[in-house]
Amino acid sequence: MEVDSGASCSIVSEDTFRVVERNHGKIPLQDSGTTIVTWSKEALPVLGQASVLVEFKGRKAKLPLLVVQKQGNSLIGRNWFNPLGIGLRGIQQVNVEDVPSRFPEVFRRDLPGFNGPPVHIELKDDAQPVFLKSRPVPLALKDDVANEVDRLVQQGVWEPVSYSNWATPLIVVRKKDGTLRLCGDYRSTVNKAIKSSGYPLPTTAEMLTALSSSKSFTKLDLAQAYQQLTLDDETAEVLTVNTIKGLYKVKRLPFGISVAPWVFQRVIDTLLAGVPGVKAYLDDILISGCNAEEHAERLETVLSRLQKAHLRVNKDKCEFNQTSIEFLGHRIDDSGVHPSRSKTDAIQQAPAPASKKELQAFLGLLNFYSTFLKGRTEAAEPLYRLLDRDHEWKWT
The missing domain is CATH 2.40.70.10 (Acid Proteases)
Structure with missing residues (x-):
């Protein structure tokens, strides 16, 4: 047992x-x-x-x-x-080398797909199919794009088809690690026809308040995020993409769909419901505990549920058994929640704005940490006056 x-x-x-x-x-x-x-x-x-x-x-x-x-x-x-x-005292000292050996399936490189109900995306009653041609790809990227298409087919994310009423062209994005992300440009096709989702994403304040008294943390990164959720046949056809290699039915929830964040968040929230000290925001799962044993028990429960659900975690992006951790632009430790050092450095080192648009961006950065800035409203009032339509732009 x-x-x-x-x-x-x-x-x-x-x-x-x-x-x-x-x-x-x-x-x-x-x-x-x-x-x-x-x-x-x-x-x-x-x-x-x-x-x-x-x-x-x-x-x-x-x-x-x-x-x-x-x-x-x-x-x-x-x-x-x-x-x-x-x-569960035997697992209280969590070792990054230890964890994969006890939950090997969670850390495998394949992508079998979530074994829960397939996702169905509802369209508006008056939705009409849209079929757009594939877009040209720069010669320097063609081989990489073709290879990425083949990889997605091998993973079971895409499936070649000879015909579809719907077709969405691709957007090719080069990621930081040099690999490509192929996204359907669903703004031009399906997004206009999708019924909006009523499921809300959690706010930063809600997430951080529940974690402020913890001392031990682990952060898990769900591999390829949305693409772990399978789609039903009807939705898969609607999300068909048109590529330089032809038409491909999309069998997993793709990036670029307007309701994808809400759909994904609902699945993860349901999966982890009832586990105290655990918060998920899209593909990031944070496990916390007031001591090492409590943290380890919760981590054990989360990994067990992920394994049973056939979900995969990217081990290279995980952080295990930390006393301080970055989450949602904040640093959390046993003394509470603090602004992230990288964010505060960006504020302190920001160049003087040369236009109202640049000033708006700077004030947005300040507003992210409004709860930590005493007297922010009074101090920033002259800056907000500069944004008035009738106010002359003058920075001294």
Whole structure:
């Protein structure tokens, strides 16, 4: 059985339970009156509750065990921890080399796709298909673009098709690491036809307030973010891209779709619901704890859920077991939340603005840290006056 500190009760599948009965005799089941719901809100039908004798490291106890109809892993939940003396102290010193070995699938380089329900993007009732030609690619980029198309096909993100009512041209972006990102220019096609999402992204204040009393932190980076979510067939066809190699149906949630951030955030929030000290903002997941043991237990729970969901993490971009960490433009440690050093340096080293547009950008940077700037309104009032339409621009 697998230890799951995120599960409140211990469960076993019906098939496994019947095997135990064949080996040890009939075990009576009683009505449990319990409803079990997975992280994806799927109800697990409970056949009943058995009372079983469990022996673990010299301890014996008669403990409740729920039998469920669906196949799956047998889980030791928290209701067995105290009677059997089970704790997670053995993992409290988190080592970056250690973690992948205990959750190997989470850190693999493949991209099997989230095993929850596929994403369906709703279109407006009056939406009409738009088919646009592929855009020319500079000669120097053609080979790289073709190779990236092939890689996405191999990963199962794209699939070649011979026909589609919808077609969106590509935008080619060179990333910091030198690789390419191929995005559909959905502003010119699908975004106009999509119904807006009502799911809000969390605010920075909401996220940081819940983390301000923590002492240990780990930050996980979800590999290729949106592209881990699978699409249903109807949505995949609507998001077809037109490339220099032809038409490709998009089978994973792509960048550039107007509702993609909200769709992705909802999935991750649902997946990690109920785990204290854990906050996710799109592809960044921050795990915190007031001490090493609490932090390690929460990290164990998060990695276990990610592995069960077939989600992948980019190990190279993760930070494990830190006493201070950067998150959402702020630095968090045991003394609270502080402005990020890189951001404050940018403010202090900013050149004098030469236009109203440059002044607006500078004031926007100041506004990001408004909660840390006492008297900001009074001090910045002359600068805001310079932005008035009728005010002459004069910087001295």
